[in-house]
Amino acid sequence: MNIKIAIIGLGYVGLPLARLFATKYPVVGFDINQKRISELNAGTDSTLEVDEDVLKQVLVTSSSNENGLFCSNQMDDIKDCNYYIVTVPTPVDKNNRPDLTPLYKSSETVGKVLKKGDIVIYESTVYPGVTEEECIPVLEKISGLKFNVDFFAGYSPERINPGDKEHTVEKILKVTSGSTPEIGQKVNDLYKSVIIAGTHLAPSIKVAEAAKVIENSQRDINIAFVNELAKIFNLLEIDTHAVLEAAGTKWNFLPFKPGLVGGHCIGVDPYYLAQKAQEKGYHPEIILAGRRLNDSMGEYVASQVVKLMIKKGVTINGAKLLMLGITFKENCPDVRNTKIVDVVHALADYGIQVTIFDPWAKPAEVEHEYQLKTTNDLPTETFDAIVLGVAHNEFTAIDLSKLKKENGVLFDVKGVLKDKADGRL
Numbered sequence: 001m002n003i004k005i006a007i008i009g010l011g012y013v014g015l016p017l018a019r020l021f022a023t024k025y026p027v028v029g030f031d032i033n034q035k036r037i038s039e040l041n042a043g044t045d046s047t048l049e050v051d052e053d054v055l056k057q058v059l060v061t062s063s064s065n066e067n068g069l070f071c072s073n074q075m076d077d078i079k080d081c082n083y084y085i086v087t088v089p090t091p092v093d094k095n096n097r098p099d100l101t102p103l104y105k106s107s108e109t110v111g112k113v114l115k116k117g118d119i120v121i122y123e124s125t126v127y128p129g130v131t132e133e134e135c136i137p138v139l140e141k142i143s144g145l146k147f148n149v150d151f152f153a154g155y156s157p158e159r160i161n162p163g164d165k166e167h168t169v170e171k172i173l174k175v176t177s178g179s180t181p182e183i184g185q186k187v188n189d190l191y192k193s194v195i196i197a198g199t200h201l202a203p204s205i206k207v208a209e210a211a212k213v214i215e216n217s218q219r220d221i222n223i224a225f226v227n228e229l230a231k232i233f234n235l236l237e238i239d240t241h242a243v244l245e246a247a248g249t250k251w252n253f254l255p256f257k258p259g260l261v262g263g264h265c266i267g268v269d270p271y272y273l274a275q276k277a278q279e280k281g282y283h284p285e286i287i288l289a290g291r292r293l294n295d296s297m298g299e300y301v302a303s304q305v306v307k308l309m310i311k312k313g314v315t316i317n318g319a320k321l322l323m324l325g326i327t328f329k330e331n332c333p334d335v336r337n338t339k340i341v342d343v344v345h346a347l348a349d350y351g352i353q354v355t356i357f358d359p360w361a362k363p364a365e366v367e368h369e370y371q372l373k374t375t376n377d378l379p380t381e382t383f384d385a386i387v388l389g390v391a392h393n394e395f396t397a398i399d400l401s402k403l404k405k406e407n408g409v410l411f412d413v414k415g416v417l418k419d420k421a422d423g424r425l
Helices: 014-021 034-041 052-058 101-111 130-143 181-192 205-235 240-247 269-279 286-295 297-311 340-349 363-370 393-397
Strands: 005-008 026-030 068-072 083-086 119-122 152-155 174-176 199-201 320-324 353-357 383-388 404-412
Touching: 005 014, 005 101, 014 026, 014 052, 034 068, 052 068, 083 101, 101 119, 101 130, 119 130, 119 181, 130 152, 130 205, 152 181, 152 205, 174 181, 174 205, 181 199, 205 240, 205 269, 205 286, 205 297, 269 286, 286 297, 297 340, 297 383, 297 404, 320 340, 340 353
Parallel strands: 005 026, 005 083, 026 068, 083 119, 119 152, 174 199, 320 353, 320 383, 383 404
Antiparallel strands: none
8 A cells, every 4th residue: 555644733743744754755745724825835944943954955846656745735635635633722621631632623523534544643742542532533524434444543752842953753762552452562563664773662542642741741740759859958048950961970960950841742731741640630749739830930030130129229119121032942943832921911010111032933933923012133222130031042142231220130041141140940
């Protein structure tokens, strides 16, 4: 059987995967966003995950059986594919409950074109059971086909690290799984054909789902631990980073640093696992405690900045502050679930006027998501306080002393300015 792949969702996960598969197979990248499709077919990726020259090497002008990537928002272009890989986001709502709407809608889309013998693979991060208990019923209902008789499924959790040009998709070992042992082998062989780091075939879809959701939950808990240490050592007037550096000389000490935990993975995935646990009557303590602590860090950072300003004699109400960075991580334009917003709101509650400078973030996107004004141009005025919230490479080259008033405060959330800062986490 000739393989033809449809990638459903062309964001930070879908596009790099589609580009990679397109080096060996005919691939149709499907996304409902017409603007996104137009920019990709022009050879431009606004997420900056795939370089322009790399993208143009695999682009083709029509959906055919030749190797390459064709991007489309038309259902007709994916109806002759036999592998459908779903890479849509899985967010939480305002109450931190899993929102499976993107998964339901993409499953409906696939269901409309699903044929006998097709395999549907999900990559979106979910709690154990979502693929078989939530997505498969949608596919069956829309297609009229029977699961594991007419069509099959797999799960291979994404391991994309936005902005990371070293650990690209083909260089990260991939967990795979299938709805039957035979399908598991087919799914594994498909990924194995392009993932040079290799694959790990899990014994079931639920095992693969669980493996993904605990990867990020583990990181979240470890970061929560060092965030709590930062609060303790700050009260004891001890440099947290110096403590971590000293402890890090032990061979098995885990090198986590304090910080704001945002993004669409680490700050979200633990809630998926917690939701499933609660459905089964178990109230997870460590997972949710870690979430509560990490979610409190934005307000904590703001309070520490204000304390330093007061010590230096700065009048808080009406003070002007420069926030360096709004994206959820360094050297990346992604602003989804960024916790810098929590810091900005907390500072505004003190009556501080915050100017946000980020050369990576799109001002229109930030305003749409958070109703906040940002700029891509470095301000020329001076400020009562400067907070380095994101460690973009550009920020280390700026002479921040020229932007700070004589009695101004420089606070380093990321711990990259070393002795230049008046305070840091």
